[in-house]
Amino acid sequence: MNALLYFEPPAPPSVPYPSECMPRSDRELMVAFKEGDPEAFDALLRRYERMLANYFYKQCYDRTFAQDLVQETFLRILRSAHRYRPEAKFKTFLFTVARNLWIDQHRSRKSAPRTISADTPWGDEGATLAETVPADATSAADRMEHREAAGLVRQALEELPDGQREVWILAVDQDLKQREIAAVLDIPLGTVKSRMNAAVTRLRGLLGGALR
Amino acid sequence: MSAQMRDDSRAELIDLLLGDLEPADDEALRARVRNEPALQRELSELESLFGLMRRGEEIDVEPRVHTAIMREAKRITRPSLLERLAALPALFRFRFRHSLVFRVAAVSLGVHLIAVAVLWQIDLGGANAPEHGLKLAFHPDEEVPEYRPDREFVFRLGRARVSRSLRLKQFGAEGQRDDIRTGIRALMTRQQQDGSFSSLDDTSASLRDTGSSLDDTGRAALVMLAQGANSSDTTDRGAALRKTMGAIRRAVDEGLSDGFALSALIEDWALSYEQLTEEQRVTYVRAILTLLPQVSGAGAGESLVLADMAGFPVSEIQLRSLAPDGAGLMIKGDVRVAMQARADRVNASAVIARFQEEGGSHASTALHVTRSDVKAWLSPLFADAKANARAGDAAALLTLQAPYRL
Numbered sequence: 001m002n003a004l005l006y007f008e009p010p011a012p013p014s015v016p017y018p019s020e021c022m023p024r025s026d027r028e029l030m031v032a033f034k035e036g037d038p039e040a041f042d043a044l045l046r047r048y049e050r051m052l053a054n055y056f057y058k059q060c061y062d063r064t065f066a067q068d069l070v071q072e073t074f075l076r077i078l079r080s081a082h083r084y085r086p087e088a089k090f091k092t093f094l095f096t097v098a099r100n101l102w103i104d105q106h107r108s109r110k111s112a113p114r115t116i117s118a119d120t121p122w123g124d125e126g127a128t129l130a131e132t133v134p135a136d137a138t139s140a141a142d143r144m145e146h147r148e149a150a151g152l153v154r155q156a157l158e159e160l161p162d163g164q165r166e167v168w169i170l171a172v173d174q175d176l177k178q179r180e181i182a183a184v185l186d187i188p189l190g191t192v193k194s195r196m197n198a199a200v201t202r203l204r205g206l207l208g209g210a211l212r
Numbered sequence: 213m214s215a216q217m218r219d220d221s222r223a224e225l226i227d228l229l230l231g232d233l234e235p236a237d238d239e240a241l242r243a244r245v246r247n248e249p250a251l252q253r254e255l256s257e258l259e260s261l262f263g264l265m266r267r268g269e270e271i272d273v274e275p276r277v278h279t280a281i282m283r284e285a286k287r288i289t290r291p292s293l294l295e296r297l298a299a300l301p302a303l304f305r306f307r308f309r310h311s312l313v314f315r316v317a318a319v320s321l322g323v324h325l326i327a328v329a330v331l332w333q334i335d336l337g338g339a340n341a342p343e344h345g346l347k348l349a350f351h352p353d354e355e356v357p358e359y360r361p362d363r364e365f366v367f368r369l370g371r372a373r374v375s376r377s378l379r380l381k382q383f384g385a386e387g388q389r390d391d392i393r394t395g396i397r398a399l400m401t402r403q404q405q406d407g408s409f410s411s412l413d414d415t416s417a418s419l420r421d422t423g424s425s426l427d428d429t430g431r432a433a434l435v436m437l438a439q440g441a442n443s444s445d446t447t448d449r450g451a452a453l454r455k456t457m458g459a460i461r462r463a464v465d466e467g468l469s470d471g472f473a474l475s476a477l478i479e480d481w482a483l484s485y486e487q488l489t490e491e492q493r494v495t496y497v498r499a500i501l502t503l504l505p506q507v508s509g510a511g512a513g514e515s516l517v518l519a520d521m522a523g524f525p526v527s528e529i530q531l532r533s534l535a536p537d538g539a540g541l542m543i544k545g546d547v548r549v550a551m552q553a554r555a556d557r558v559n560a561s562a563v564i565a566r567f568q569e570e571g572g573s574h575a576s577t578a579l580h581v582t583r584s585d586v587k588a589w590l591s592p593l594f595a596d597a598k599a600n601a602r603a604g605d606a607a608a609l610l611t612l613q614a615p616y617r618l
Contacts, residue, residue, distance in 0.1 A: 045278060045282065048213070049278060057271050059266060066271060067274050067277050071277045077283070081288070148266075153267060154268060164345065171230055172230075177231070178232050179232070193223055193226075197226065200258065200261065
């Protein structure tokens with residue numbers, strides 16, 4: 001008989017971690033991950049994955065593309081985790097990686113003709129584009145009737161220049177401080193503020209009716 | 213209010229809405245807003261705009277994305293090989309059993325060490341393995357979705373080999389283990405019936421006829437074993453070996469292990485040792501000793517030591533098979549290297565000194581040694597190993613497990 005040994009060391013004693021009492025900070029989670037705790041990264045992922053997905057989604061309104069970019073961003077974070085320094089804010093680190101990825105992908109994507117499938121989910125309730133736009137809807141008024149606020153927002157965002165849209169999304173949707181946005185985009189704080197101001201002006205012009 | 217003042221005020225209000233103001237500035241601006249209707253209107257409009265824009269459609273992350281990311285996170289956080297090895301010595305102080313295939317599974321570390329035909333030791337912070345045989349693999353329970361060369365860890369090996377169990381696991385071929393055994397038996401039976409194998413193809417076909425599901429590599433390896441064992445003609449044997457090794461190397465290129473058949477044969481030999489006739493035992497050993505240098509790249513002398521390390525009772529079987537007349541055994545000088553490699557793990561100086569006394573001062577020196585010589589050389593090793601084992605030396609404990617302990 002083949003004698004094989006399988007040694008199973010005793011399980012370490014269970015010590016309650018403080019996180020059971022209070023959530024760990026991003027820094028604590030990232031440090032724990034760097035020290036070999038994958039569950040710490042899982043917590044970070046759950047904290048930021050949706051936020052990141054919508055950061056991408058609102059820039060391209062392509063769900064599949066956004067999902068791919070979320071995955072790639074976190075994979076890049078994983079691969080560069082050793083470079084993360086606890087003194088850096090994780091959220092800034094995350095969005096810096098995401099933004100660089102977006103630039104890379106967006107540049108190559110721009111050269112390809114953009115198409116939207118009629119089956120592309122559209123709107124808050126996940127209806128498809130085909131379902132959202134009635135077959136007999138011919139006038140602008142009819143179409144407006146079927147548009148939700150989400151549609152207005154989408155249209156307005158798409159009207160913004162890239163730089164303004166980027167700042168707007170990071171500030172309003174992702175709740176980054178303008179100083180953090182400046183770090184992520186690697187531009188002066190004054191530029192962030194002026195883009196934000198310009199975006200406000202433009203959005204007001206686009207959404208004037210809806211705001212009143 | 214001038215345009216410039218209006219812009220400045222709006223910028224401040226945006227800062228306010230985004231929570232970008234210091235508490236004191238925040239409070240001061242709110243006080244101003246309360247007192248200035250124009251600012252109130254502006255703030256109200258901005259709040260409407262921000263509120264509307266925050267009602268945009270949002271998406272969730274698909275579970276597959278989350279899963280894919282976490283799979284990578286777990287892979288990255290898996291302890292490095294060095295970390296795993298550094299953590300292992302303590303484990304060896306726990307119970308263990310000797311075996312031809314010595315296996316320690318450190319479950320909690322996710323590492324699966326398999327030492328085959330080998331003695332080895334682990335120092336703090338690193339591992340010293342002999343040139344042949346230490347095979348490290350991930351624990352079989354780990355997800356190994358596809359063959360990944362970078363998941364192989366072989367120390368000081370010119371050619372990569374992975375533990376057979378991992379191979380089997382990877383390729384979903386656990387069932388081949390029994391097939392190999394069946395195949396070996398079939399070959400041995402045929403050899404006894406026919407006296408020899410006429411050709412590689414015939415033998416391969418014969419093996420297929422046994423119903424074995426072995427792939428071409430497995431068949432080729434078995435054929436090689438049988439032919440190598442069967443042929444007393446050096447030329448024929450060499451041709452058969454070259455032909456079969458070519459097949460095996462091609463298989464290696466395709467991701468299969470060239471040690472696959474060898475380890476299967478060794479294991480089968482060990483497992484069925486008691487049931488084998490003396491003639492079969494000798495045939496097995498000859499097949500193994502023929503295959504060993506081809507597979508491992510070891511010289512003939514080194515193969516002897518490897519065989520000894522694997523647990524073959526060299527003094528009982530090997531010498532009889534290779535030198536049935538008991539006249540002695542020609543061991544090439546490279547055995548010295550292997551002996552030293554082995555001795556390094558226990559007591560190098562004593563063995564090497566003894567070896568040199570016998571005339572093995574040069575690597576190319578051919579030596580006539582007898583069975584008693586081999587026993588004499590090995591006995592100090594085990595004496596030292598026992599002493600070291602009593603002193604708690606984990607490597608010494610391992611040393612005791614491999615040879616002569618079937």
